[in-house]
Amino acid sequence: MKIKAAVTNGQGQEFSFEEVELAAPKANEVLVKIVGTGVCHTDAVARDEAIAPLPAVLGHEGSGIVDDVGEGVTRFEKGDHVVLSFAHCGHCDNCLTGHPTVCDTFNDLNFGGTHDDHTHRLSKDGQPLSTFFGQSSFGTFAIAHERNVVKVDKDVDLALLGPLGCGIQTGAGTVLNRIKPEFGSTIAIYGAGAVGLSAIMAAKIVGCKTIIAIDVHDSRLDLAKDLGATHTFNGTNVDVVKEIKELTNGGTNYAVDTTGVPPVVRQCLQALRPLGAAAIVGVTPEMNIDVHNDLMAEGKTMMGVIEGDSVPNVFIPGLIYYYKAGQFPFDKLVKFYEFEDINKAFEDSKNGLVIKPIVRIAKQ
Missing domain, CATH: 3.40.50.720 (NAD(P)-binding Rossmann-like Domain)
Known part of the structure; x- marks a missing residue:
């Protein structure tokens, strides 16, 4: 399918809005219509220091609505509200003992540019684009393995929730x-x-x-x-x-x-x-x-x-519970930007004008 994405074509370059191709979800993967995504310092580092292969679609604090699921997915269905978090293998000793943030293949899965089967889901004119953190949420749609997809309550502003997937859960x-x-x-x-x-x-x-x-x-x-x-x-x-x-x-x-x-x-x-x-x-x-x-x-x-030593599928719903109870008002950190203003969001974050920018990509 054709999607709109903010592409990082080279080290230190501003984001460029381009039409790119997103493949269909494979087994155990989820296709998500991105509603919003947080702007994190790690995205800036990836853009400016090329810690992941470029060109790439960055973004790793995505939130959105499930649009389709691949074979074998049973925990999610179309219409679910979800937050996307970091990628992990799910079967190494650290993952199995509740510490996926130190997964044996954490760096490969999050910064290596491909999904866990070592293939790409994103491309432009037949050339692959790297994936970031197993999601690449700086686009209108994203694909993630069901392991790093978290179902969330539908009675909270979905665009607000993306940063729970990385920066907020880290602290x-x-x-x-x-x-x-x-x-x-x-x-x-x-x-x-x-x-x-x-x-x-x-x-x-x-x-x-x-x-x-x-x-x-x-x-x-x-x-x-x-x-x-x-x-x-x-x-x-x-x-x-x-x-x-x-x-x-x-x-x-x-x-x-x-x-x-x-x-x-x-x-x-x-x-x-x-x-x-x-x-x-x-x-x-x-x-x-x-x-x-x-x-x-x-x-x-x-x-x-790393990542608050969190198990996202357990921890993120807990943070939302405390937010709804008025005990974790992380919305006070946030300023929203339109997708087209993503470069300004990064600049404002760098200059300290805003603590946590969130880019709105689609309506709920």
Whole structure:
């Protein structure tokens, strides 16, 4: 079938709207009419640093309506509302033990450019276009394996839900699935973007006593307070480690770094109390740490977390439940753009004018 897609033809190039060919769904695949898709930093990295083969149709926070299903699909039918999440094999040890975010073939399935049978579904003039995250949701339709399709309630704005498939579940899941802070504990969130603010909302849900947000933009810190932060610090104005240790009488129990900035990562370690744990979520370059003083000497833990260590088919409906209950108002992070304005959405995100852009592609 012919679809309209925002194509990335070369490294660093703007998205180009083109008519491309989408093949029919194969066995265990679902064809989805895309209603909306979030704009994530990973899409920008894929476009600008070519971490996936180009040309490609990017997009990996899609939401939409099931239009058709391939042979063997029994969990979905035409008309279902769904969110698309990351691809995973479903049969490696990590997938089978509830950790598909560290699937043995995660990188190949999400960044390799093909579906799990090593073939393409997208093409232009007979030439293949790479798939991204097993979905390529920057188009009017997308195909995904049923494993990374999540059925959602029909009484919520479907266009809003796409970011639950990656950025929002990354922040919330890091807290709820991996750190699992005790009631009354203390936590610091470094970076008040979409991932960090989602972590703040999750920390409030589980009853953290002290929730500290650190950023360099006062407007984001104000929003962090609105979403549950009990204290905020602007890292350009204060000694963050000193302030946190004074506030918490020795440091926080937990920390989440979403920035990927090496000096900030060291701050999150140094501001932990003995036996504290830090989750590193941001893509961080090579850096140096003082293993003895920053970790070992005080029994601290430093861990990496991908996609919030989530099982999307379980976790995303849970987040929607808390959203409907008024306890996870992630809609406050969002600004909607029309599909034709996708390049502006990326520019506004890069410049910090909007926290989580969502591109509306079709009406529900």
